[in-house]
């Protein structure tokens with residue numbers, strides 16, 4: 001099927017595109033999400049063309065007003081998007097022509113869709129980075145709130161998901177604050193790196209017009225224009241960095257989600273997720289499912305998938321622009337939507353969950369969790385080498401196991417049968433409270449340490 005040639009670039013064509021060519025070529029179905037950025041870029045460009053005398057002030061003003069009308073039509077949902085016009089850039093320009101006539105054609109002076117799409121996508125991604133920074137901070141605040149409540153609540157610390165040593169609830173919550181703090185700094189770093197303007201690179205080589213790239217860069221909130229026009233239209237590393245950072249952060253959220261799934265089970269009962277974040281079963285009335293946590297656990301899959309997909313799109317492309325790069329957007333859009341949704345859900349879930357302090361303490365006290373404290377007491381008080389203390393403690397654990405009791409339940413006589421020098425004082429270190437209170441080394445789980453870290457992060461987030 002043929003039609004008349006494309007009104008934007010069809011000068012040398014006699015016939016229009018095949019319908020299937022039109023379908024595979026069009027990006028308007030998704031890149032209309034960048035409409036606001038496209039118009040923002042065009043307005044900055046038009047103002048610069050007037051300031052440098054490339055356009056008359058009258059033409060620039062007509063274009064400016066026309067663009068505002070186009071924007072209001074898009075916002076109102078009345079804009080006539082057309083697949084035949086391929087993408088957002090040509091849709092906007094065609095509509096501008098309908099509205100203001102041939103002067104619209106002057107807007108594309110000293111510009112190409114190559115630098116235009118690079119600007120639009122960079123601005124769009126920068127917005128997502130800003131929203132991510134906000135979202136991560138919200139999750140951090142939710143964790144800090146939990147840590148404040150339970151700086152000294154005792155829970156089991158795990159390695160291999162086996163009880164290892166008692167830790168505090170606050171310490172566990174603050175571990176995620178540390179992870180998210182690094183995520184935050186990764187997004188901030190990426191923002192600083194991506195905040196350069198590709199506008200004015202034109203098709204790839206720059207332009208003979210006396211444009212002012214510093215002016216457009218500033219108008220669009222960029223720190224400076226990109227220094228190499230080929231690089232400006234060719235790279236998408238800013239989107240990859242966004243996806244990479246989102247993947248790492250989603251990985252952190254996924255680990256926490258897994259913990260929430262385990263902790264909210266009837267076997268653990270460490271936390272109760274609020275009704276707002278749980279669902280029931282249509283057949284089993286007793287059920288209370290942590291669906292939001294499960295979905296969050298899975299979201300990393302599509303976010304990481306988007307990162308891999310874009311890496312594959314970009315990896316073999318010769319400089320500069322190739323149409324392959326139109327495939328850069330959809331997955332980034334999807335990943336960003338799901339990432340921001342994940343952050344919002346996580347901050348709500350964490351803020352709303354309630355810890356079962358009794359179950360946490362009971363679990364912390366089981367599994368001989370203070371065995372290391374006992375060994376340390378033998379080293380400190382009896383001056384045993386740590387290896388020997390480890391051995392003595394092992395024998396005492398075996399004895400408690402045989403008697404079906406915990407370490408603090410052994411009698412002094414039993415303990416002295418293993419090592420005659422043990423005194424009553426040992427019982428002071430065998431409680432879980434004593435165990436966590438003793439771990440005052442920098443970064444350790446002692447409640448006082450936790451409170452110091454809470455104060456540090458609160459100041460950081462508020463500052």
Ligand code: ARG
Pocket residue numbers: 027031086087088113114117321323325326327
């Ligand atoms: N829709 C295109 C994209 O998303 C815009 C750039 C087109 N440039 C070109 N030289 N055909 O990549």
